[in-house]
Amino acid sequence: MTERMQDFERRSREAFEESVASLDGASRSRLARARELALVEARRGYRPQLSTWVPVGAAAAAAVMAIALWNGGETRPESTEPAVPAFDQFEIVAAGNDLDMMDEDPAFYAWAADELAGDVG
Amino acid sequence: MIGSATLSWPTPLIGGRVTARETALDQERALERFLAGIEKRAFRIAKLSLRDHDDALDVVQDAMISLARNYAGHPEEQWRPLFYRILRNRITDYQRRRRVRQGVIAWWPGTANDDGPPDPVESAPDPSGTPDQQLEGEELLERIGQVLAGLSGRQREAFMLRNFEGLDVAQTAIAMGCSEGSVKTHYFRAVQALQQQLGGWQS
Numbered sequence: 001m002t003e004r005m006q007d008f009e010r011r012s013r014e015a016f017e018e019s020v021a022s023l024d025g026a027s028r029s030r031l032a033r034a035r036e037l038a039l040v041e042a043r044r045g046y047r048p049q050l051s052t053w054v055p056v057g058a059a060a061a062a063a064v065m066a067i068a069l070w071n072g073g074e075t076r077p078e079s080t081e082p083a084v085p086a087f088d089q090f091e092i093v094a095a096g097n098d099l100d101m102m103d104e105d106p107a108f109y110a111w112a113a114d115e116l117a118g119d120v121g
Numbered sequence: 122m123i124g125s126a127t128l129s130w131p132t133p134l135i136g137g138r139v140t141a142r143e144t145a146l147d148q149e150r151a152l153e154r155f156l157a158g159i160e161k162r163a164f165r166i167a168k169l170s171l172r173d174h175d176d177a178l179d180v181v182q183d184a185m186i187s188l189a190r191n192y193a194g195h196p197e198e199q200w201r202p203l204f205y206r207i208l209r210n211r212i213t214d215y216q217r218r219r220r221v222r223q224g225v226i227a228w229w230p231g232t233a234n235d236d237g238p239p240d241p242v243e244s245a246p247d248p249s250g251t252p253d254q255q256l257e258g259e260e261l262l263e264r265i266g267q268v269l270a271g272l273s274g275r276q277r278e279a280f281m282l283r284n285f286e287g288l289d290v291a292q293t294a295i296a297m298g299c300s301e302g303s304v305k306t307h308y309f310r311a312v313q314a315l316q317q318q319l320g321g322w323q324s
Contacts, residue, residue, distance in 0.1 A: 008316040009284055012265055016285040019262045020161045027178065031160040034182035035153065042152055042189035043145075 152193055155200050156185055163208055166281050169266045170212045176219075180211040187211075202295035205282055209296060213274075268318045272311055275299070279307035280315065 160181060167177035184207040192203050269277045275297065282293045283304070293308075294301045 005312050005316050008319070009312060012315070012319075013284055015262050015265065016162075016165060020165050023161050023164070027164060027174070028161070030178050031164060031181065032157075034178070034185050035156045035160060037182065038156060038185035038189035039149060039153055041186050042149060042193040045190060045193055 148193060151197055152189060152200075155197065156189075159201070159204060160185065162286055163204070165262070166285060167208060167212060169262070169269060169281060170277065171215055171219075172266065172270065176215055180208060180215055183211050184208040201286075202288065202292040205286065205288065205292075205296035206298065209278060264319060265315065268315050269311075271318075272314055273307075275303070275307045276311035276314065279304055280311035283308050284312075 163181045163184065164177055167180050168174060171177050171180065184204060187207045188200065188204045192200065195203065269280065272280070278297050279293060282288045282296055283290075288296060290301045290304050293304045297304060297307075
């Protein structure tokens with residue numbers, strides 16, 4: 001490189017630096033927006049584990065749901081306990097207070113039962 | 122994907138453990154610093170190559186996004202040559218597309234000069250910066266750009282990457298996808314041609 005060429009290099013570099021420093025606001029703003037877009041793109045790339053496991057998790061959840069629905073449709077094995085109609089079970093629960101009252105006043109209920117028997121007879 | 126760099130990232134150890142989230146944040150901050158430091162220079166280089174303001178902004182944006190998408194996980198010292206290689210490819214694509222478009226426009230009747238009068242807002246002087254300084258920088262760079270346009274693509278790239286962007290020979294070779302010897306040859310010829318053609322500008 002001759003001295004003249006080196007001088008040319010220096011001066012052209014200075015001109016370039018000057019043009020970079022004096023870049024207008026609209027272009028700077030547009031470049032800042034472009035940078036933001038690039039960072040958004042990079043953020044997507046930073047979560048490879050999440051993006052990998054999301055479809056796996058979704059598939060697993062779907063499989064569990066399918067198994068649960070499949071089993072729910074099948075008849076259950078017969079219980080060893082005597083079958084009690086659902087309506088009777090409800091009545092027993094609802095009549096819980098009455099049973100308590102019998103404990104409190106058994107003589108009254110015995111009399112009432114006799115009276116009813118007498119009416120029928 | 123460009124180059125054969127391995128996928129590794131320097132993981133700072135804080136108390137022997139560092140979460141993936143912290144690493145990602147560090148990486149993102151480093152990338153933001155890098156892009157903020159390079160974007161204006163890249164735009165000027167793209168504009169010198171394409172001679173069009175909007176196209177230059179577009180190619181820089183494309184290059185930034187491509188770098189972030191494909192190479193954010195690469196070591197930071199690889200980003201610059203990779204970025205300029207992407208930018209170079211984008212510029213080449215734009216130039217190719219432009220040649221095709223101009224060919225079609227020239228062929229299509231009645232469309233050669235349909236741009237209409239210049240937009241007064243676009244052609245108004247920019248209020249930013251010191252007008253004299255800006256004019257001088259713009260004017261000088263414009264003259265360099267005119268001469269650069271007459272050089273071969275390789276010579277132009279070598280000159281801009283070495284002299285304007287400050288890449289060393291090895292980094293320029295990566296960015297241009299050629300040997301270091303070729304970079305030296307192209308660069309020398311570019312400086313020689315520019316210096317001869319812009320001799321009067323120096324005095």
